[in-house]
Each structure stands twice: as C-alpha cells, then as structure tokens.
Amino acid sequence: MKISNEFKVGLLxxxxxxxxxxxxNFLKGNKLFSKTMTLYxxxxxxxxxxxxxxxxxxxxxxxxIYAITNSKDMKQLLVTIAIQKEINIPVxxxxxxxxxxxxxxxxxxxxxxxxxxxxxxxxxxxxERDGFLENxxxxxxxxxxxxxxxxxxxxxxxxxxxxxxxxxxxxxxIAEALQNLNKITTSVNATTASLETMLNSKNGPLSKxxxxxxxxxxxxxxxNQKLNHVFTNIDITADKLAKLNxxxxxxxxxxxxxxxxxxxxxxxxxxxxxxxxxxxxxxYKNLTSTSNKINVLLDDIRVHPSRYVSISVxxxxxxxxxxxxxxxxxxxxxxxxxx
Numbered sequence: 001m002k003i004s005n006e007f008k009v010g011l012l013x014x015x016x017x018x019x020x021x022x023x024x025n026f027l028k029g030n031k032l033f034s035k036t037m038t039l040y041x042x043x044x045x046x047x048x049x050x051x052x053x054x055x056x057x058x059x060x061x062x063x064x065i066y067a068i069t070n071s072k073d074m075k076q077l078l079v080t081i082a083i084q085k086e087i088n089i090p091v092x093x094x095x096x097x098x099x100x101x102x103x104x105x106x107x108x109x110x111x112x113x114x115x116x117x118x119x120x121x122x123x124x125x126x127x128e129r130d131g132f133l134e135n136x137x138x139x140x141x142x143x144x145x146x147x148x149x150x151x152x153x154x155x156x157x158x159x160x161x162x163x164x165x166x167x168x169x170x171x172x173x174i175a176e177a178l179q180n181l182n183k184i185t186t187s188v189n190a191t192t193a194s195l196e197t198m199l200n201s202k203n204g205p206l207s208k209x210x211x212x213x214x215x216x217x218x219x220x221x222x223x224n225q226k227l228n229h230v231f232t233n234i235d236i237t238a239d240k241l242a243k244l245n246x247x248x249x250x251x252x253x254x255x256x257x258x259x260x261x262x263x264x265x266x267x268x269x270x271x272x273x274x275x276x277x278x279x280x281x282x283x284y285k286n287l288t289s290t291s292n293k294i295n296v297l298l299d300d301i302r303v304h305p306s307r308y309v310s311i312s313v314x315x316x317x318x319x320x321x322x323x324x325x326x327x328x329x330x331x332x333x334x335x336x337x338x339x
Contacts, residue, residue, distance in 0.1 A: 037083040038066070039095075040123045041107070046077050047099045055081055055095075055107045062087060065107065081107065081124070090114035094125045148185060155181070 092112030
C-alpha cells in the first residue's frame with residue numbers, strides 16, 4: 001500500500017502540534033503523564049498572580065496556576081488551578097493569594113475540617129487578603145486606630161451621661177474637643193499614607209536606606225586592601241611593644257624602691273648619724289640650751305658693757321653682779337617661763 005505525500009505531511013503536522021502542546025504544558029510546570037485535578041477559584045483582585053505560579057498547601061507545592069480568565073466588566077477573575085499531587089482537599093477549604101515583593105506571587109490553600117472532599121472541576125472557596133505592605137502597615141496602624149475609636153466611643157458615652165448637667169458653654173467646649181479629635185484621626189490617616197510612601201519598594205526612604213547600606217558595603221570591599229595594610233601595621237606595632245624589655249624596667253624600679261625603703265629605715269633608726277639627728281631629742285635640748293646661754297650673754301653685754309670693755313680713767317669697780325637669765329624684754333624668748 002502506497003502512502004501519499006499529503007498523508008505524510010498531515011501526519012507530520014499532527015505530530016508537531018501534539019509535541020507543541022505537550023512542550024507548552026511542560027514549560028508551564030504541568031506534568032505530562034501524571035493525573036491532575038483541576039480546581040477553580042474566583043477573585044476580584046489577583047494581586048499580580050500569573051500562569052505557572054505555584055500553589056502551596058502547608059508549605060509544600062502541590063500544583064500550578066494553569067490559566068486566568070476575566071469577565072467583560074473585570075469585576076471577577078477566574079483562576080484555574082492544576083493540582084498535580086494525589087491529595088484530598090476538604091470542601092470547606094479556602095484558597096488565598098499570598099503576594100511577596102521578594103518572590104513570585106502564589107496561592108496558598110488552607111485545609112478545612114470537612115469529611116467530604118473536592119472533586120475535579122469543583123470551585124474552591126476563596127478569601128481576599130491584603131498585600132505584604134498592607135499587612136505590615138495594618139499591623140502597626142490598626143491598633144492605634146482601634147484605640148482612637150474606643151476613645152471616641154467612651155467620649156460619646158460620657159457626653160450622653162452628663163448632657164443634662166452641662167451648660168451651653170461646656171457643650172460648646174466639648175464640641176470643640178470632638179473636632180480636635182477628628183483632626184487627630186485625620187492626622188493618623190495622613191500618617192498611614194506617609195508610612196505607605198516610606199515603605200514603597202522603589203522610591204521609599206527605606207529602599208534608599210538599603211541602597212546606601214549596599215553602597216557602604218561596596219566601599220568597604222573596595223578598600224579591603226587598605227584595611228589589611230592598617231591591621232598589618234597594628235600587628236607590627238604590637239610585636240614591637242611585646243619585644244620591649246618591660247621586665248628589666250620593672251626590676252630596676254623595684255630595686256630603686258627597695259633602696260628608698262632602706263634609706264627611710266635608716267632615717268628612722270638611731271644607729272646612723274641622720275637617724276640620731278632626726279630621732280634623738282638630746283641634740284634639740286643641747287641646741288635649745290646653747291641658744292639660751294647665747295641670749296643671756298648678749299643681754300649681759302648689752303646691760304653691763306663695762307664688765308667686758310672697761311674704759312674708766314679712775315678704774316671704777318663694777319659693783320653689779322652678772323646676769324643669770326635673759327631679760328624679760330628680749331623679743332621671742334621661748335625659754336622664759338610664762339606664769
């Protein structure tokens with residue numbers, strides 16, 4: 001039987017088409033020869049989800065996003081999920097989108113506790129969750145907003161309880177306080193917007209700070225050789241300090257201190273001349289006695305000069321007796337006993 005060329009060309013085209021379909025599915029992450037289960041999920045916002053993105057259950061990838069279709073009014077997006085592992089998914093399970101600015105957006109399925117399971121081509125329940133930055137901002141701002149709302153509610157209750165006893169002026173003051181509280185709420189909203197701007201992954205201050213940190217790290221890496229040279233100089237200086245004869249200097253200082261101790265001990269002892277000079281009171285008493293005698297002699301010369309130098313022509317005999325103690329008018333005479 002002779003096969004025509006047209007049949008060969010048609011058969012080759014069919015084979016090529018089949019290979020293209022299989023290759024396309026392989027590139028999308030679908031297994032070619034394994035049984036898969038298809039599920040559908042409906043969302044209003046897919047938050048950057050794309051085909052071939054992974055699907056996780058309890059941290060394990062169990063499938064991929066097969067397709068994403070939209071309605072004409074773009075109010076609902078239908079996501080087709082290809083589950084490649086043979087698992088039982090309870091009917092009350094939920095699928096939510098988990099965006100990540102540092103990685104790809106993925107779908108995570110939170111398993112329910114039902115005893116019946118989803119079948120092929122069933123629609124799984126979905127929940128909408130905020131993005132990565134929204135979760136971070138809400139975790140910081142929501143408690144503050146809740147506190148402010150609670151404060152406002154308490155203020156309203158107080159106003160209702162005291163409404164009958166307050167006069168018009170006090171009511172006007174309370175109304176102004178409520179206006180100020182509304183201004184505070186507006187400021188909190190502005191603060192939230194500022195936080196969103198700060199946490200912007202492209203132009204926010206946090207991103208610029210990270211870029212500056214990376215620039216500093218690059219500068220340190222570029223000057224690594226200079227830093228190694230500085231550390232080498234420090235090591236050389238430390239070696240030189242270690243080689244100094246510190247022990248000899250300490251020994252010399254210790255010897256000097258010992259000699260000084262010996263000199264001080266000799267000064268405190270009565271065996272040496274300096275020790276006797278500092279410690280023996282006899283020298284002090286002798287010096288005091290000699291000084292007293294000198295004072296008496298000087299006073300006697302001053303009062304009776306004729307006894308020592310006689311210039312009398314007729315040889316008049318001195319009848320006065322010599323002084324035995326210094327006169328009381330002597331200045332600074334500590335030897336005179338004061339009564």
